[in-house]
Amino acid sequence: xxxxxxxxxxxxxxxxxxxxxxxxxxxxxxxxxxxxxxxxxxxxxxxxxxxxxxxxxxxxxxxxxxxxxxxxxxxxxxxxxxxxxxxxxxxxxxxxxxxxxxxxxxxxxxxxxxxxxxxxxxxxxxxxxxxxxxxxxxxxxxxxxxxxxxxxxxxxxxxxxxxxxxxxxxxxxxxxxxxxxxxxxxxxxxxxxxxxxxxxxxxxxxxxxxxxxxxxxxxxxxxxxxxxxxxxxxxxxxxxxxxxxxxxxxxxxxxxxxxxxxxxxxxxxxxxxxxxxxxxxxxxxxxxxxxxxxxxxxxxxxxxxxxxxxxxxxxxxxxxxxxxxxxxx
Ligand SMILES: [Fe+2]
Numbered sequence: 001x002x003x004x005x006x007x008x009x010x011x012x013x014x015x016x017x018x019x020x021x022x023x024x025x026x027x028x029x030x031x032x033x034x035x036x037x038x039x040x041x042x043x044x045x046x047x048x049x050x051x052x053x054x055x056x057x058x059x060x061x062x063x064x065x066x067x068x069x070x071x072x073x074x075x076x077x078x079x080x081x082x083x084x085x086x087x088x089x090x091x092x093x094x095x096x097x098x099x100x101x102x103x104x105x106x107x108x109x110x111x112x113x114x115x116x117x118x119x120x121x122x123x124x125x126x127x128x129x130x131x132x133x134x135x136x137x138x139x140x141x142x143x144x145x146x147x148x149x150x151x152x153x154x155x156x157x158x159x160x161x162x163x164x165x166x167x168x169x170x171x172x173x174x175x176x177x178x179x180x181x182x183x184x185x186x187x188x189x190x191x192x193x194x195x196x197x198x199x200x201x202x203x204x205x206x207x208x209x210x211x212x213x214x215x216x217x218x219x220x221x222x223x224x225x226x227x228x229x230x231x232x233x234x235x236x237x238x239x240x241x242x243x244x245x246x247x248x249x250x251x252x253x254x255x256x257x258x259x260x261x262x263x264x265x266x267x268x269x270x271x272x273x274x275x276x277x278x279x280x281x282x283x284x285x286x287x288x289x290x291x292x293x294x295x296x297x298x299x300x301x302x303x304x305x306x307x308x309x310x311x312x313x314x315x316x317x318x319x320x321x322x323x324x325x326x327x328x329x
Pocket of ligand 1: 130280
């Protein structure tokens with residue numbers, strides 16, 4: 001386990017990024033907000049990257065949590081090859097499967113299986129926010145999403161920086177949260193009307209894990225407010241009222257616009273996010289618009305999270321998300 005670092009991680013991440021850019025000066029990195037998001041240009045993702053380019057993209061990802069590229073019209077094979085330069089790939093999706101012929105690729109279409117439920121019981125500021133597959137014992141380390149068919153307006157994605165959200169909490173609350181763990185479930189939203197197919201897929205692939213509320217990021221040493229609203233159901237050991245009130249406080253805090261960035265997609269856009277230190281929300285406005293939307297996602301195999309108290313996450317139900325062993329590309 002990597003120990004938390006005694007000095008300000010952000011300063012060290014800035015220094016690492018500066019050093020990396022020095023070795024790849026043709027790459028430009030333009031931050032998109034105070035806490036999260038950077039646009040990377042000057043690199044062609046259709047080709048294998050040099051070690052210096054991989055290091056620079058990785059350093060920018062660790063510093064800014066989500067990095068964006070534009071004008072990168074990759075094929076499925078090229079997206080998979082690009083992703084492999086940063087780690088092992090998971091199967092497309094542990095519950096909803098993959099694109100035919102591409103075991104590592106998950107289709108994010110407007111009317112995909114994961115959306116086949118409706119009628120949420122309540123709409124709150126954090127509704128729909130999540131980190132990918134945190135109900136797994138080892139949630140993906142990162143996700144890489146490529147835009148292919150993009151509406152002329154609507155369909156933006158937002159991310160929030162959960163390390164910055166942690167830092168903004170008071171010290172007494174930070175200390176209290178470090179002693180707590182939460183249970184994450186992959187299940188249909190409460191109060192939703194779901195298709196039989198959706199319910200069967202979720203029932204046959206149930207994932208439940210217990211994660212620390214505050215994790216230590218394995219690469220940056222940052223403490224992270226690890227609260228994926230879509231999957232985190234309750235805080236272990238608290239009574240129902242305490243758990244719900246505390247989670248609502250934390251979720252509302254985490255999706256404060258101060259910690260977020262919003263990305264407007266174009267065909268050829270690519271977003272690459274650190275799934276260990278961010279949450280994101282899929283746009284809901286596309287369902288009010290008569291446009292199609294098609295993106296494709298790959299995810300990198302993640303580690304089992306470890307809490308600020310040194311305790312690792314525990315699996316309750318379901319298998320870990322292992323590497324896909326298709327070597328066709
Ligand atoms: Fe997601």
